[in-house]
Amino acid sequence: MSSATKRLRRATATRIGPLRHLPALFRLAWSTSRALTLLSVGLRLARAAVPALMLYVAKLVVDTVVAGRADPAGAAGAGAWFTAPLQRHVELLIGIEFALALASDLLGRATTLVDGVLAERTGNAITLRLMAHAATLDLAQFEDPAVQDGLERARRQVAWRANPMGQLLGQLQDGLTALSLAVAVVAFLPWLVVLLVLALIPAFLNELHFNRQGYRLAYRRSPERREGDYMRQLGAGAETAKEIKLFGLSGYLSARFGILADRALQENTRLALRRAVAGGLFASLGTLAYYLAYLVIALRTATGTLTLGDLTFLTGAFLRLRGLVEGLLLGLSQLSGQAQYLDDLFTFLALAPRVRAPAEPAPFPTPIRDGFVFEAVGYRYPGAERWAVRDLSLTIRAGEVVALVGENGSGKTTIVKLLARLYDPTEGRILLDGRDLRDYDPDVLRTRIGVIFQDFVRFDLTAGENIAVGRIEAQDDAPRIEDAAGRALADTVVERLPAGYGQRLGRRFEDGVDLSGGEWQKLAIARAYMREAEVLILDEPTAALDARAEAEVFARLRALALGRTALLISHRFSSVRRADRIVVLGDGRVREAGTHEELVRNGGRYAELFELQAAAYR
Structure with missing residues (x-):
């Protein structure tokens, strides 16, 4: 076939090909x-x-x-x-x-x-x-x-x-x-x-x-x-x-x-x-x-x-x-x-997802017996030269409240996304009760995990729907929505709205009412209560709350976590000190781990950061 004929065929395929x-x-x-x-x-x-x-x-x-x-x-x-x-x-x-x-x-x-x-x-x-x-x-x-x-x-x-x-x-x-x-x-x-x-x-x-x-x-x-x-x-x-x-x-x-x-x-x-x-x-x-x-x-x-x-x-x-x-x-x-x-x-x-369910997914453990284990896990974002986490080994035991602390870019949020299987590790593996997380159906996994990110979505829906998104199939269960709101201190926010749980929020629509950052955050925390998940993950859940509201939210959060596995990310050491175990991250690796008292006694990075925060209140 001549080169001219080949060019003609390629040109024809380029022009007519999309008609397929x-x-x-x-x-x-x-x-x-x-x-x-x-x-x-x-x-x-x-x-x-x-x-x-x-x-x-x-x-x-x-x-x-x-x-x-x-x-x-x-x-x-x-x-x-x-x-x-x-x-x-x-x-x-x-x-x-x-x-x-x-x-x-x-x-x-x-x-x-x-x-x-x-x-x-x-x-x-x-x-x-x-x-x-x-x-x-x-x-x-x-x-x-x-x-x-x-x-x-x-x-x-x-x-x-x-x-x-x-x-x-x-x-x-x-x-x-x-x-x-x-x-x-x-x-x-x-x-x-x-x-x-x-x-x-x-x-x-x-x-x-x-x-x-x-x-x-x-x-x-x-x-x-x-x-x-x-x-x-x-x-x-x-x-x-x-x-x-x-x-x-x-x-x-x-x-x-x-x-x-x-x-x-x-x-x-x-x-x-x-x-x-x-x-x-x-x-x-x-x-x-x-x-x-x-x-x-x-x-x-x-x-x-x-x-x-x-x-x-x-x-x-x-x-x-x-x-x-x-x-x-x-x-x-x-x-x-x-x-x-x-x-x-x-x-x-036709774009296929890379995180897929296996042909024969393993049954999700109910309840979780052992917990999660990160084995030499590494993850690098597409196109990035720097690793978000690398050679990360971490254990989160069932029923344990673990706090992750570290400076910005230390890999905290990446760990959360890996745990919820929003990403799959580039290196290593994550185990749940001894089985690779990739053996489970990711959709089933996510129904058992309640995650509230710091940059949570402010839905221009009603107050009730903003809470119900935590378990959308229960959107008509008004008692459950109200209970979740009460446990997250969001009930007082809803009471002040003209139409209560039926009030549309946000400024996108004419009948919408906007909330303060702290009020929105209480609604977001209510979603976690609404989910009733076995694993609870909160990424900076109280960043927009005042000190009194933060203390009460964490007291209730501790009650919610009873019998559940909980992962907490926060820059406020007054909050994380209540965790069963604190993991200090740096450059995508575990640098320290222990209770608040142990880490302070060790005089490491955690003690240094805690002292910096404490000094600001003296």
């Missing part, structure tokens, strides 16, 4: 609503036959009128014409054409209605599938910028999600109409169709080229588009408004967004200008082909080879055929262009 996803989109529409899909196809098949029929009836009308004018009875006067049998023939033909026109309009409106409903239902199905698949991906994948760019492009496809489906069916309809017209034209002048197709192919190839260029530009600009969206969110978000005003950042953010937007506008404009110029030049070839055909048809009519009805039919059919073939070729190029974006959607949906 169209059958999957059709199957999705079919599974969403078989009735609507069949109805849409049926309506388009019916509409496809109407244009050729209308043109042919128009030809018959013209030929009948001309024949009537040539008839001596018709030439005798208007009265003789109206009484002639040809009158009823013409009336019948015009009535048929009128009925076809009405049918075309009604079929068009029905198709628009059906396609609109099918598009929305298919779009909703795609959105749900996108959300469901995103939930299966690993945390490390979400933290990967390349995956974020792919997710951004996939989300954007939901905006026009079913357009390729409607366009594909429209192409089918136009193709059938063009076929019927082409058959009719071929019966008279076969070479006209060949002339038309040859004249329109350059425009088709031009559109393919610029669709590909547009996709490449959009693909390349995905990171900058995300940055622009981030600048817009920062500049106009309720969560950032305080600091934007205090630091006077509005002008800086606007200028930065403007630079990104102007750069995108300039590149898009240059591409659109080149596309318009090239498209105009190639479109003129199609216009030239039409008028050449028009001239030939008119000359043949003048010489008597064709009738006036043939002239009417052929010029109308050729004009319509030109538009249809041009639309088909350009539509195919646009469909190929849109299918490249569709390729992003299905590529994201």
Whole structure:
């Protein structure tokens, strides 16, 4: 195979390859609503036959009128014409054409209605599938910028999600109409169709080229588009408004967004200008082909080879055929262009998680007998040179309250994520009751672990729902929600809300009520109580609480941890000193471990940090 042939095949695969996803989109529409899909196809098949029929009836009308004018009875006067049998023939033909026109309009409106409903239902199905698949991906994948760019492009496809489906069916309809017209034209002048197709192919190839260029530009600009969206969110978000005003950042953010937007506008404009110029030049070839055909048809009519009805039919059919073939070729190029974006959607949906459940997961131990053991565990974030934890050996015994302390970057939160199997170790292994954590189903594992991170989510839902997310299947269990709130000291927060547990929180919606940082944190702690998990992990759970609230929360937290395994991360040594055992981390390794009293007596890093905090209160 020659190099030129190979390049041609690669170019064809690049342009047409994404069309392979169209059958999957059709199957999705079919599974969403078989009735609507069949109805849409049926309506388009019916509409496809109407244009050729209308043109042919128009030809018959013209030929009948001309024949009537040539008839001596018709030439005798208007009265003789109206009484002639040809009158009823013409009336019948015009009535048929009128009925076809009405049918075309009604079929068009029905198709628009059906396609609109099918598009929305298919779009909703795609959105749900996108959300469901995103939930299966690993945390490390979400933290990967390349995956974020792919997710951004996939989300954007939901905006026009079913357009390729409607366009594909429209192409089918136009193709059938063009076929019927082409058959009719071929019966008279076969070479006209060949002339038309040859004249329109350059425009088709031009559109393919610029669709590909547009996709490449959009693909390349995905990171900058995300940055622009981030600048817009920062500049106009309720969560950032305080600091934007205090630091006077509005002008800086606007200028930065403007630079990104102007750069995108300039590149898009240059591409659109080149596309318009090239498209105009190639479109003129199609216009030239039409008028050449028009001239030939008119000359043949003048010489008597064709009738006036043939002239009417052929010029109308050729004009319509030109538009249809041009639309088909350009539509195919646009469909190929849109299918490249569709390729992003299905590529994201094909992205497989790396943290997977084994084929035959081990039963989760209930209750946990021995606990967790980290054996020479190491983890390095994708693309990072520094290890988050390395050669980490740690034991967390069942029913034990263990506190992790250490400076920022020492690996505390990474350990939590490894324990919840949000990540899998790069090196080493983690055992639960003597079995590798990877032997268990991660979904089952996470249902048995209650984790509250310092950067917990503030859901713009009701107060009751903000607590219920800890065990969402129990969202209708009001007594359980209220009990969890009471144990976390969040009941007093809810009592002050106008609608109590039914009050929407946050500032995103008009009826929302925002809370202070400490109030939000109490609701987050209530989620841990709501979960009733065997393993409780709290990452800086009292960072936004005052000293009195912190002391009471930890007293209740200690009661919650009875009979459970608990892992506590905090920078406040007044809190961690209540733990059964304190583990001091540094550079991703265990540096010290013991009770508060033991560590203070040892005079190591813990004693140094504790003394620094204690000195601040003297």
